[in-house]
Amino acid sequence: MDSSAKASPAPASAYAETRKLGTRMMPYVALLRHDLRSLWQSWLVRLWLGATALLTFMLVGANWAQFRDGTLIASLLFPYLVFPWFFVVVVLGVSPVSGSRSETLADGILSRPVSRCEYLLATWSARVVLVLGIYLIVTVPSIILVMLAKRPVPGDTVTIYGIVTALGVVGLVLTFLVSLGFLMGTLLRKPLLAVVVLVFIWYPIGLILSVFSLEEFSPISLSRAISTQLRQSWREPGANPQGKADAEDINGVTDQMSHFFSVLSGVQPRPKAANPDFFEGGKFEDFSLLRVTLGYGLPTLAAVFLASLCFYWRDL
């Protein structure tokens, strides 16, 4: 047999001819779907979904007759920004490219015609999609319920725009946390070490930023600023102390009128809404959506870029 005639490298030319976008994106989409499926089958994700649904239910139930709309929604978002879901999100971000088993499975994929960038982006986006999916699946129905139900608390000035932007801000923070976990997992290669390092670095940094009211960077400050953002309107996206004062005046008048008519009619007055200091600090009038987006968006991009760079240069 003529050995030179056989074993011609046909697949290389076939690869070069894959100019269609669908064909080019096939590995990315396949990896994304595979990772989403694997994640969905993991006990951590299922446990998290159950726990976050339970916690949301408990928060809504416990504060149903106490918190006004904005405060209640802010309290629902708090676990995603600070504790305990910060921890879960970081663990989910850390795992894909670290740990011996993950690396062995990655070997099996990266020995195929897949670039490291494709692999990394697919695994990262699978985690982002999953985290955001679970967060929205639980919070959106709860917020709709809170907004539409007749609750025994005074009305609030929460706007659709405020809800959407608040959800977006929390989603951005979650994306950032996944990316940060992703970067640490890629750098340190040991999932447990990466999580410990993140917890011990991130919380002190968050507290320091909170002390200086840098809501654009601190999740703790952000969680306090969310109730302010929820009351922002589309036409006045910037802080408007005068507008806020007007809303408070209207609320005060409404409360007084309600009390007056209750006394006249002999009906029990509506209970006065609790006003917890943490969520209603009132210090976030200068809250800027643009700064928050840049404050978390740019570090997110930087984390993904650095993780890609690190993954590209390292040996598997």
Add this chain to the structure above:
Amino acid sequence: MEPAIRTEHLTKIYGQRLIAVNDMNLDVPRGSIFGLLGPNGAGKTTTLRLLLGLQRPTAGRAEVFGRLCGPNAVAVRSMIGYLPTNPQLPGNLRPIEYLDLLGKLSRLPGEIRKPRISALLRAVGLLGATGQRIQTFSTGMCTRLGIAASLVADPPLLLWDEPTAGLDPSARRFTLDLIRELGKTKTVVVATHILGDIDQICDHLGVMHEGRMIFTGSMQDVKQRLRRNDFTLELDGAAEDIRHLAQQANNVEGVEAVADTGPALLVRIADGHSRSRALADVLKLIDASRLSLQDVHSGQNATENAYLQLLQEDEAHGFQR
């Protein structure tokens, strides 16, 4: 015609501590079944991983079909089917799902992918296990699925690392037969430390020792290198008769016979004498005796001897290196 694989001064040093591959120059001819032989830790797996771009060389370069290997050399990997040692597969998937994923990673359209997957599952004998999750598979089944996985994209070059590790005799036979069959249309590199496998399937050989490629050539070159004029004749009969036969055989010109290795006679033929004539004379003596001939081995195991001799030479010439 450029070779299927070419390395030039390929070197890999881990963390300034361990030299895994040391200044390796290698040409693997197209269409060959190339055995990469070496003891554990010789650098065989590292060499394969460098070719795949899973690791970066510290120095030197590696090419596959004239294309430079590296982490982002997707076109190179599209020409390679890799089977790692004891492949770790995603246990949550079923075989069809796994092969379908790999087919998509190779950008194979559905009309090519689907029939090929079923043909491969049939070929490796896993058609009856398509309903099971991979985590329930035995070692042999995982290896067979790994083999199918390496063939999904129908690559012209196969890199199989210890393909018979942990297999029972029938699975080992199946794998070796498959390599022989695939070698008719592809270039196959088999990294192993099992000499028997190399002996049966390979037509070219590279011997690695402590990261160095200490020999490359055809199997004929290897055997020529250690051409041994000795034969072991396995006999059935009394020990006294075998000793008597040895005495008679020692009288044949150019023959030295030794009968101290159980029911066998070791016959050494001196240089300058016809091996066939000397052996025929000894066989005539057996025919005339009360012994019966069971088997004849040439040079015990030529490949094993050649391999061991190469390793000894390499160690003896350590300073000269």
